Amino acid sequence: MDVVLVECPNQPGEVARVSEAIAAKGINIKTGACLCCGDRGTIGLVTSDESGTRAVLDEAGISYRTLECMTVTMPDRPGELARVSRRLAEAGVNIEFFAPTVLDEETTLAVGVADAEIARKALAG
Template structure:
C-alpha cells in the first residue's frame, strides 16, 4: 500500500485521442500501472497511475493535454470474495469517504490492484495500516 500521484488527463471525446496518450507514454517508456476512463458528450477523463508521474505530466502537457495531479492510495490485495468489502468497511468505520475507486484483477491471479481517492488520505492510511498491523500473523510452515 502506498500513496502515489494519479494523473487525470482531459481529452477530446473522439477516435485517436486515447491512443495518442498511450503511444506517447509508450514512446517515453513510462509504464501504466492503473487506468480508468469516464466520458461526457464532448470530452473524456483518463485517470492513470504511472511509473514516472513527473515525466508523464510534462510529456502529456507537451502534446497539449490538460493534466491534473491528485494523491491516491494504491493497494495490492487478495483476489478473493470479501477483500474489497473488508477494505471499504475499515475505511467507513474510520469515517473515510471514497470519492472514487478503480481496480482490476483476473481469475488467473491471486492478487489485484485497487486505486482509491479518499476524502482524507492521512486518515485512510492510518485506518488501513492499523487494520493490517492488527491482522493475525500467518503461521510459518
C-alpha cells in the first residue's frame, strides 16, 4: 500500500482540486490527512487504486511523491502512538505520514479548519 503526498499552496480549494480529480476517475479515497504551515501544505492520501491515482495526478499536472505505507494495530489508550513512534525512531525510521484507517463501514475524521463556525455552516447546507 502506498500513500500519495501532494505538496500544494495553503489556500482554499487545494484539497477540493486534488480530491475532485481523483473522484472524477471513480477512485475512492480510503483515508487521508493534510497539514499546512505558512503558505505551503501537504495532502496525504491512500486510495483504492494506487496506479490510477498516479495516472490521474500526472494527467492533471499535479506533482506528488509516494511512500510505502504499512498498517500498525495498537490498543486505544494513552501513550500507544508514543510507544510505536519511539520504536520506529530508535530503528532510524522517519514517520512522514499517519492517519486513521477504515476500521468499520464508517470512518470519523477530525478535520482542522481556520474557522470552524463557517465550516459547520457550509456542511449543514
